[in-house]
Amino acid sequence: MAVTYELIKRCPQTGARAGRLHTPHGVFDTPMFMPVGTQATVKAMSPDELKAMGAGIILSNTYHLYLRPGADLVAEAGGLHRFMNWDRGILTDSGGFQVFSLGPLRKITEDGVNFRSHIDGSKHFLSPEKATEIQMALGADIIMAFDECVPYPAEHDYARLSTERTTRWAERCKQAHTRKDQALFGIVQGGMYKDLRSQSVRDLIALDFPGYAVGGLSVGEPKPLMYELLEHTAPQLPENKPRYLMGVGTPDCLVEGVMHGIDMFDCVFPTRVARNGTAMTSRGRLVVKNAEFARDFTPVDTECGCYTCRNFSRAYVRHLLKTEEIFGLRLTTIHNLHFLLDFMKKMRQAIIENRFVAFREEFLANYRLS
Amino acid sequence: MAVTYELIKRCPQTGARAGRLHTPHGVFDTPMFMPVGTQATVKAMSPDELKAMGAGIILSNTYHLYLRPGADLVAEAGGLHRFMNWDRGILTDSGGFQVFSLGPLRKITEDGVNFRSHIDGSKHFLSPEKATEIQMALGADIIMAFDECVPYPAEHDYARLSTERTTRWAERCKQAHTRKDQALFGIVQGGMYKDLRSQSVRDLIALDFPGYAVGGLSVGEPKPLMYELLEHTAPQLPENKPRYLMGVGTPDCLVEGVMHGIDMFDCVFPTRVARNGTAMTSRGRLVVKNAEFARDFTPVDTECGCYTCRNFSRAYVRHLLKTEEIFGLRLTTIHNLHFLLDFMKKMRQAIIENRFVAFREEFLANYRLS
Numbered sequence: 001m002a003v004t005y006e007l008i009k010r011c012p013q014t015g016a017r018a019g020r021l022h023t024p025h026g027v028f029d030t031p032m033f034m035p036v037g038t039q040a041t042v043k044a045m046s047p048d049e050l051k052a053m054g055a056g057i058i059l060s061n062t063y064h065l066y067l068r069p070g071a072d073l074v075a076e077a078g079g080l081h082r083f084m085n086w087d088r089g090i091l092t093d094s095g096g097f098q099v100f101s102l103g104p105l106r107k108i109t110e111d112g113v114n115f116r117s118h119i120d121g122s123k124h125f126l127s128p129e130k131a132t133e134i135q136m137a138l139g140a141d142i143i144m145a146f147d148e149c150v151p152y153p154a155e156h157d158y159a160r161l162s163t164e165r166t167t168r169w170a171e172r173c174k175q176a177h178t179r180k181d182q183a184l185f186g187i188v189q190g191g192m193y194k195d196l197r198s199q200s201v202r203d204l205i206a207l208d209f210p211g212y213a214v215g216g217l218s219v220g221e222p223k224p225l226m227y228e229l230l231e232h233t234a235p236q237l238p239e240n241k242p243r244y245l246m247g248v249g250t251p252d253c254l255v256e257g258v259m260h261g262i263d264m265f266d267c268v269f270p271t272r273v274a275r276n277g278t279a280m281t282s283r284g285r286l287v288v289k290n291a292e293f294a295r296d297f298t299p300v301d302t303e304c305g306c307y308t309c310r311n312f313s314r315a316y317v318r319h320l321l322k323t324e325e326i327f328g329l330r331l332t333t334i335h336n337l338h339f340l341l342d343f344m345k346k347m348r349q350a351i352i353e354n355r356f357v358a359f360r361e362e363f364l365a366n367y368r369l370s
Numbered sequence: 371m372a373v374t375y376e377l378i379k380r381c382p383q384t385g386a387r388a389g390r391l392h393t394p395h396g397v398f399d400t401p402m403f404m405p406v407g408t409q410a411t412v413k414a415m416s417p418d419e420l421k422a423m424g425a426g427i428i429l430s431n432t433y434h435l436y437l438r439p440g441a442d443l444v445a446e447a448g449g450l451h452r453f454m455n456w457d458r459g460i461l462t463d464s465g466g467f468q469v470f471s472l473g474p475l476r477k478i479t480e481d482g483v484n485f486r487s488h489i490d491g492s493k494h495f496l497s498p499e500k501a502t503e504i505q506m507a508l509g510a511d512i513i514m515a516f517d518e519c520v521p522y523p524a525e526h527d528y529a530r531l532s533t534e535r536t537t538r539w540a541e542r543c544k545q546a547h548t549r550k551d552q553a554l555f556g557i558v559q560g561g562m563y564k565d566l567r568s569q570s571v572r573d574l575i576a577l578d579f580p581g582y583a584v585g586g587l588s589v590g591e592p593k594p595l596m597y598e599l600l601e602h603t604a605p606q607l608p609e610n611k612p613r614y615l616m617g618v619g620t621p622d623c624l625v626e627g628v629m630h631g632i633d634m635f636d637c638v639f640p641t642r643v644a645r646n647g648t649a650m651t652s653r654g655r656l657v658v659k660n661a662e663f664a665r666d667f668t669p670v671d672t673e674c675g676c677y678t679c680r681n682f683s684r685a686y687v688r689h690l691l692k693t694e695e696i697f698g699l700r701l702t703t704i705h706n707l708h709f710l711l712d713f714m715k716k717m718r719q720a721i722i723e724n725r726f727v728a729f730r731e732e733f734l735a736n737y738r739l740s
Contacts, residue, residue: 044696069689085681311455319439326414
């Protein structure tokens with residue numbers, strides 16, 4: 001198998017687990033947050049900076065790479081790893097989430113999705129076979145089945161039909177997937193309905209994927225509902241395989257995801273808010289751009305050991321953001337990604353040392369939701 | 371003296387010279403190109419990246435820092451070096467060039483210049499005393515006298531009156547300057563008139579500055595005219611002091627400047643064209659953004675050893691530029707600055723090895739002007 005999960009330690013009180021994922025491009029610790037490199041680059045970051053902060057795997061987007069520069073070009077470059085000079089793990093999503101987000105620009109059939117490019121309006125077609133073929137050309141270590149992310153809210157009937165189709169599509173992806181050096185993960189859907197979530201898990205397990213993602217959460221539903229569905233779904237997934245919660249990346253959601261036994265996460269949140277001038281800290285968000293920090297010569301986060309916090313003040317970072325300097329975006333991005341990766345390491349250590357429950361409680365007591 | 375020039379080697383055939391400049395923040399080799407960090411950051415670069423490529427001194431802009439974040443704030447931060455975490459040399463210009471460039475937004479009197487901010491239209495006043503005071507607060511190693519850069523073209527009368535005022539202003543700057551850990555450089559003006567250039571040199575030498583800049587060149591005049599004036603002016607400057615040619619940074623102009631005995635240069639050119647997708651190479655400019663490089667998997671410059679050329683292809687850099695990714699701007703900026711700093715090192719080595727004339731001829735034979 002291209003990817004194997006090694007369980008290191010299980011939390012005695014919760015579903016949390018510490019492990020390791022073995023991939024063709026190295027081994028990384030779990031739980032792990034995957035920085036998002038939409039267009040074959042994690043915005044504002046260099047591969048070296050990502051390595052320095054301990055990123056073991058990044059995510060890239062099939063939809064975007066298919067449009068620019070094109071999967072054939074990436075294949076010609078020797079695959080995505082070589083193209084972007086990243087020799088650790090890469091996961092590509094299927095493009096499903098992006099094309100479904102196009103709204104009126106797309107049309108779904110049993111066969112696949114017809115859509116128009118958000119860049120130039122050109123016509124395209126994506127199907128389970130096509131999405132798998134593109135991902136084989138890109139050459140990530142982990143690729144995702146082509147699915148429909150059930151919107152929120154959705155009627156039970158719609159969610160059922162969509163989820164059943166996602167299962168049929170997952171089977172077609174599996175048929176189309178022939179690269180032995182890649183792992184194809186299935187994606188659990190089912191909307192906000194527990195019966196559909198259970199059905200989706202059962203059907204995908206029957207197809208025997210080397211890993212499973214929980215999709216369709218964090219799509220606008222209230223957090224308690226998300227946590228309820230996560231608690232319902234995650235424990236049903238096979239213990240010996242990695243579990244990936246898609247599109248989740250705020251500290252509070254990460255703690256809950258880990259508690260329910262999730263191993264991998266991704267989200268544009270940390271990099272996106274960084275570019276808006278917001279820093280993530282262990283106590284909540286800090287809007288560095290705010291006037292109150294103009295003469296604050298302390299680091300962004302006094303508890304942080306990242307490049308930004310070791311070398312620059314809030315006042316300097318704010319000055320760069322206010323004057324729209326690229327280096328400002330670099331510094332906030334470095335901080336946020338370092339913070340999240342470090343946060344995952346701390347959770348993992350807590351699991352290993354049998355104190356995850358206390359870690360979670362202390363975190364929630366100090367964290368200011370915003 | 372805060373800054374001293376050490377002559378290492380003189381070219382026997384030309385005015386070219388290799389030396390070293392000793393500053394309160396380290397020693398750097400000359401001839402040296404100074405990357406421009408307009409707003410207390412060299413656009414898209416980190417201090418570490420600048421050090422890695424051998425930058426010994428950078429330039430920052432008094433006008434911009436005065437407006438944002440303000441000289442008092444920088445002083446409160448512990449000075450510009452600490453504010454931006456740069457422990458090597460810094461030179462600040464006087465702000466004169468910027469306020470004179472404001473056109474209708476400024477008004478000149480003998481006392482100084484009234485102007486409106488290009489950001490919010492607020493009213494300000496800059497004079498020799500004020501510009502010196504601001505630069506003392508910023509705390510650069512080398513600061514510049516407040517001058518008027520004579521526009522091109524200009525009548526002899528205008529150029530004469532302006533140059534004479536610049537001399538009077540230089541004297542006022544010297545009176546106002548009290549920091550012993552900074553060197554205040556005088557700026558030679560005189561427009562395109564040799565008699566005025568000679569007069570300006572004589573008057574400034576009488577004021578005994580620790581270094582001299584040649585200003586008012588590369589302001590729109592034809593290159594042969596610029597070279598002629600440079601050849602006329604530079605040899606008149608004291609041999610034992612550093613000579614700085616302001617606003618010049620294309621390889622062909624750098625070679626000519628070095629040939630006439632210039633030690634220091636600055637220009638936004640390499641960083642600005644980088645952000646437009648143009649790479650500088652030993653053979654001329656390469657527009658990486660062009661379609662012809664879409665599937666070119668060779669480095670931007672095969673003769674270059676920079677981070678960009680060691681790790682990434684033209685195809686990848688082009689993809690990043692086309693998709694407006696920040697990392698693309700970083701990669702082209704790194705390449706251009708590395709190229710120029712390396713180019714200066716090669717010229718210096720050629721001077722030391724008594725082969726500068728041959729170096730220049732070979733360079734000019736291969737370099738495509740554009």
